[in-house]
Amino acid sequence: TDTVFEGVSVVNEGTNAANLTFRAYNQNGQLVSQAGMTNPDQIDVPLPSMQQHVRMSQNLFGSDPPLGLTHGWIDVESPEPTVSGFFLLGHIEGPAINQMDGADVSHMSSSHLVFPVLGKDATRGTDLYIVNPGGSSASGTLTVLNSTGQPQQSIPLSLNSHGSYEATFDASTVSGDGYFDVNMTSGEVVGFEKFGNS
16 A cells, blocks of 8 residues: 555575566465456566565566555565565555564475464454465364463364465453464465564
């Protein structure tokens, strides 16, 4: 939007130039399609060794107007194993950026993930994002546990190929502090946890 942005950076740490292909998926695992958008989209020139490719998400995929993806995820593929990346989320107020936070992007998927924070501060929420990057569906269970390891809630997960799950948990989810445990019985996933207030 005009006040909220996401930036993406991909770095080639290898000795060979790297081709990059970007794909935008919605929560159901379908490629996002909108007028003026190229999806998937490749960079015009391979990314040279020790260089980075930096874009705002609304400028990926040649989209004009900006990319209309409110729930989903972006996949970056390269034949070079030395490519890595991160993203930043920010908020603009007037002429200045007054908030910014981000995370690196994992190369590894897993059948077991632990998200270590579910805080008791009533002014903060905890958002979980779980993505199935694989070519077939994935299923399992998301368990909410309290600080002594006792299960408080069990949520079945069923993710289409390239699909995603997201949920927000508030302080009333558990009494005191807690955490999340994801166990997949089929397929492997990657995840991201965001917590705090605005």
